[in-house]
Amino acid sequence: MKPPSTPTPDISDKHKLLGLDHLRAFAICYVVLFHYRQFGHPDWVNKLGDFGWTGVDLFFVLSGFLIAGQLFATIAKGKPISLKEFFTKRFFRIIPPYLVMLCLYIAFPVLRERDHMAPLWRYLTFTTNFGLDVSHIGTFTHSWSLCVEEQFYLVLPLIILLLSYLKAGKKAAYLILVLFLCGFAIRYMNWQLWMAPNLKSDNFGALFNEFIYYPTYNRLDALLAGVSIAGLYNFYPNIRDWINKRSNIIMVAGVLLLIPACFICTPQATFRTTIWGYPLIAISYGLIVAAIVCPANVFYDVKSWLTRQIAMLSYGIYLTHKLIIHLTQHLLDKTGMDKNSNVMMLCSIVCCIAGALVLRYVIEKPSLRIRDKVLGR
Secondary structure, X not given: OOOOOOOOOOOOOOOOOHHHHHHHHHHHHHHHHHHHOOOOOOOHHHHHHOOOOHHHHHHHHHHHHHHXXXXXXXXXXXXXXXXXXXXXXXXXXXXXXXXXXXXXXXXXXXXXXOOOOOOHHHXXXXXXXXXXXXXXXXXXXXXXXXXXXXXXXXXXXXXXXXXXXXXXXXXXXXXXXXXXXXXXXXXXXXXXXXXXXXXXXXXXXXXXXXXXXXXXXXXXXXXXXXHHHHHHHHHOHHHHHXXXXXXXXXXXXXXXHHHHHHHHOOOXXXXXXXXXXXXXXXXXXHXXXXXXXXXXXXXXXXXXXXXXXXXXXXXXXXXXXXXXXXXXXXHHHOOOOOOOOHHHHHHXXXXXXXXXXXXXXXXXXXXXXXXHHHXXX
């Protein structure tokens, strides 16, 4: 074990935080398991994957931590934030694979997992998560989380620049607390406005997704948790070292906290999930992320080829998995294979990985090489 005083690595450099690979791999597997229930599936998937929607919240915590960490590290070094560099990196990392998938959905309707798509401008402006009625729109709906992240990437650096200009310093932490508390009030108002009058509606689940689950203003908890961790680790070294000494205990506490979170959020479309479930999940995953990036944590130096590869492919898997599962089951069903069998599921997962590999090496890596040329690397 490394000395407790060892500082957390600068997350803006090329040091590979191995623990985050394990979390990314877990998050994408959990999300795919959750979405697989929408297709033919074995019975065990229902129970094991029921809480899998929280994998997106884990991704939000990771995004908040990594993106804010890069910006905070720049400020901590006394360097100015380059918006050009920031947005260029985000653009070439996210947009090219996303546009490829969008073109496939538009050009080849047979690939769509459901009948209807949202208007094209919604996908192009990353606003699909607002007013998304899944009872009428069922294709590429998982892009809602990309919308949340893109909106986050757009606003966060601008807010940080404004706070720096105003010389807010450590007082900026109050803004995170205010936003976190506002989340309770906003979700409560949305519940009273949209859900309470429709408790007996046959369309209640779709309404819950549209007005509670998808909108960015209801889902800031996990992103704020990630930003908070990045802020603590860059500007409060004493707190960082305190967490480092107790990182294994804090990680276990985060895992255990997911147990009551699971009970609170089952079933998902409830008032208690709306008010208490989302922040509790954000805190749980936040504790795990805060702990696993510490040098004293048991997973800090644990290398795994498997989790590294899954983490590397996680974005491609997320973009393609619904399309590929739908296509795989459609084709194999014609051979007589049972859609609800474990064999069908294995074939679908293998095809998802293959599709993500193609996207990785045909689109993602060339895009990153272009990015490096644009940035003069």
